[in-house]
Amino acid sequence: MKLCQELEPLLTAYVDGELLGQENKTVEEHLKQCRHCQKQIEQQSALKKLLRERYRMETTPAHVRARIRRWLSSNQPVPGFLELLGEAFTLHRFKGALALMTLLFFIGYPYLRGVVHPSEQVEGFALGPDQVELKPVEVEGEVLCVDCELLDKANLPHAHDADHRMGIKTPAGKIWNIIPSGKGKALLHNDQLIHKRLRVKGYAYPGGVYLNVERYQKI
Amino acid sequence: MLTKRKSRDEIKKEFESLAFEYMDQLFSTALRLTKNPLDAEDLLQDTLLRAYRFFNKFQPGTNFKAWIFKILTNTFINRYRKQQREPQQVDFEKVEFAYSDDGKASQDRAHQEEIDYRVHEHLFDDKIKDALDRLAEDFRIVVILCDIHGFSYKEIAEIVGVPIGTVMSRLSRGRKQLQKFLEEYAIQEGYIKRKSN
Known part of the structure; x- marks a missing residue:
């Protein structure tokens, strides 16, 4: 029986046809006289057959395939900075976010120090303390996930996330971001609304990219 | 310059056809390793991203399947093993979500996808x-x-x-x-x- 235990790994290799020469001979000799090990071989072969025949390979979900195809057919032959950043996000969401925040900090630092005033930089965007002028607007369009849209446009591999923000895309292709205040809160992370058409009343911030939602209805 | 670009395109095409040939096998293995569809998606993507980056180190004519499975296994061991050992809080969330009638919970489509997978898996x-x-x-x-x-x-x-x-x-x-x-x-x-x- 001790011999049987020692031979155990060799029996496995025998089943897989991985034994050569002397080892193969040893096992075959042993099998002739050991019912216990014969049974082992039979059972392992049956198990191997069961796994081979009955294991159903899962298929890759269509959205993952599409994403990978998009990424591969993008025009960047070698993954560049954006891919690396994207990779950081897919691999380590937390560390990736940290990296991005650091990056944004360095970009934003001159603004923080008051070196550059925002209004000097972006035309039509005057967000000084007493300059904000909200324009009442009525917007019609389709709800989309702004984060997914951005990542798609950059050809970065990504998955939709509960933290992603919704926006509204007008038929003309303009994308409105939603401010998380008032009714906007109900819209911002509600991905059930994706692809739904909405009519939204609210206020546009200077520059016209941000929307303070007052009310909305499905159309 | 022109020839170089063309060969790059060829390399990309070659990679693409190999990647898609083995994708289901890789995804299926990723699922068995991570035991979680969302992590499996991430693992598959990371694997392909790394494989693409190092594709120039792959020698044509050698065993691509073994090469890319090695990348999958390494990526899993290095990056997912630790996360995966976390206790059962995640399971609790899943259960709570699955049996909740609360409409708000259903907003989390990621979780819904995960449950779809599970239901699907359990059928077969x-x-x-x-x-x-x-x-x-x-x-x-x-x-x-x-x-x-x-x-x-x-x-x-x-x-x-x-x-x-x-x-x-x-x-x-x-x-x-x-x-x-x-x-x-x-x-x-x-x-x-x-x-x-």
């Missing part, structure tokens, strides 16, 4: 997948590589980064456990006979 061959999932990770990897993907011991040793002897003993022990988990199912399906006393 759940016994085999459940049994594999119960194996210790080291055993699970070698059993999957050998019995499902048909790699040789030499290839498995290369993929997992252990000596052939270790592959052999892990397989031996892994199969032994699997036999226990799957005995009833194997009898029921006519793969082995019931023990006659």
Whole structure:
């Protein structure tokens, strides 16, 4: 029986046809006289057959395939900075976010120090303390996930996330971001609304990219 | 310059056709390793991203399948193993979500996808997948590589980064456990006979 235990790994290799020469001979000799090990071989072969025949390979979900195809057919032959950043996000969401925040900090630092005033930089965007002028607007369009849209446009591999923000895309292709205040809160992370058409009343911030939602209805 | 660009395009095409050829096998393995569809998606993407980046190091004519499975296994071991060992909080969330009538919870589509996968998985061959999932990770990897993907011991040793002897003993022990988990199912399906006393 001790011999049987020692031979155990060799029996496995025998089943897989991985034994050569002397080892193969040893096992075959042993099998002739050991019912216990014969049974082992039979059972392992049956198990191997069961796994081979009955294991159903899962298929890759269509959205993952599409994403990978998009990424591969993008025009960047070698993954560049954006891919690396994207990779950081897919691999380590937390560390990736940290990296991005650091990056944004360095970009934003001159603004923080008051070196550059925002209004000097972006035309039509005057967000000084007493300059904000909200324009009442009525917007019609389709709800989309702004984060997914951005990542798609950059050809970065990504998955939709509960933290992603919704926006509204007008038929003309303009994308409105939603401010998380008032009714906007109900819209911002509600991905059930994706692809739904909405009519939204609210206020546009200077520059016209941000929307303070007052009310909305499905159309 | 022109020839260089063309060869790059060719490389990309070659990679793409190989990647799509093995994608389902990789995804299926990623699912068995991470036991979680969302992590499996991430693992698949990371694997392909890294494989693409290092594709110039791959020697044409050698074994692409073994090469990319090695990347998958390495990526999993380096990055997902730790996260995966977290306690059962995640399970609790899933359960709470699955049985909740609260409409708000259904907003989390990621979780919905995960449940869809689970339902889908359980319709087919759940016994085999459940049994594999119960194996210790080291055993699970070698059993999957050998019995499902048909790699040789030499290839498995290369993929997992252990000596052939270790592959052999892990397989031996892994199969032994699997036999226990799957005995009833194997009898029921006519793969082995019931023990006659």
